[in-house]
Every structure is written in C-alpha cells, then in structure tokens.
Amino acid sequence: xxxxxxxxxxxxxxxxxxxxxxxxxxxxxxxxxxxxxxxxxxxxxxxxxxxxxxxxxxxxxxxxxxxxxxxxxxxxxxxxxxxxxxxxxxxxxxxxxxxxxxxxxxxxxxxxxxxxxxxxxxxxxx
Numbered sequence: 108x109x110x111x112x113x114x115x116x117x118x119x120x121x122x123x124x125x126x127x128x129x130x131x132x133x134x135x136x137x138x139x140x141x142x143x144x145x146x147x148x149x150x151x152x153x154x155x156x157x158x159x160x161x162x163x164x165x166x167x168x169x170x171x172x173x174x175x176x177x178x179x180x181x182x183x184x185x186x187x188x189x190x191x192x193x194x195x196x197x198x199x200x201x202x203x204x205x206x207x208x209x210x211x212x213x214x215x216x217x218x219x220x221x222x223x224x225x226x227x228x229x230x231x232x233x
Contacts, residue, residue, distance in 0.1 A: 111160075113141040116144040116152060118145075119190065119195065122191070127152055138158070142161045145166055145171035175187070188224045
C-alpha cells in the first residue's frame with residue numbers, strides 16, 4: 108500500500124489568511140493528503156477546512172520549522188508550501204533558511220509565495 112502524499116504548510120503571521128484561503132481553494136486536491144503545519148498555521152487551516160487531515164506541530168519559532176525539516180530529511184514530506192512575509196523581520200530567520208536549505212537538498216518541490224503554490228497544486232509534481 109502506498110502512503111498518502113504529505114504537504115507541509117507554513118505561513119508567517121501576515122500570510123496566515125492567505126494560507127487558509129489557499130487550503131480552502133485546493134480542498135478537493137488536498138483531501139486524502141497528510142498535512143503537517145506549524146502551530147497557528149495548522150490551526151487556521153483546520154478551522155478553514157475541518158475535513159482535511161491536518162497535524163499541527165509546534166509554532167515556527169518554538170521548533171515547528173525544525174520538526175518539518177526533520178520530516179523532510181526522513182522522506183515524509185513531498186511538498187513544502189511556505190508563505191513568507193518578506194516585509195517583516197523574523198527573529199528565527201536562521202531556522203527559516205535551514206528549512207529552505209533542507210527542501211533544496213532533498214529536492215522537495217517548494218513554494219514560497221501564492222503564485223508558485225498555485226502552480227504546484229495544478230501540476231502532476233504535487
């Protein structure tokens with residue numbers, strides 16, 4: 108039996124509404140997927156789409172980024188969608204860069220903005 112695809116969802120504070128709306132728009136495609144998300148983002152996605160299989164992890168600054176990084180390193184994440192807010196400084200910027208590095212090293216399709224995330228959801232790669 109093949110495992111369900113897994114998508115990791117992360118959104119900076121100013122992008123959480125965008126992430127919830129993204130999940131709502133792609134609910135049909137995400138049905139049957141395992142979704143892991145950093146704390147508040149996972150809660151917002153679960154509120155927007157209660158029928159989806161969402162596992163909220165710790166918040167990003169408290170280790171959620173590293174938890175998702177570990178899932179990437181163990182081959183459990185197939186796609187990473189990370190809505191980055193480029194206009195707000197992040198105290199845990201080093202963690203964010205490490206997560207993006209892991210996605211690159213392990214060749215995980217990664218979207219850092221809505222436009223790229225939309226493409227990932229409409230192609231066979233995801």
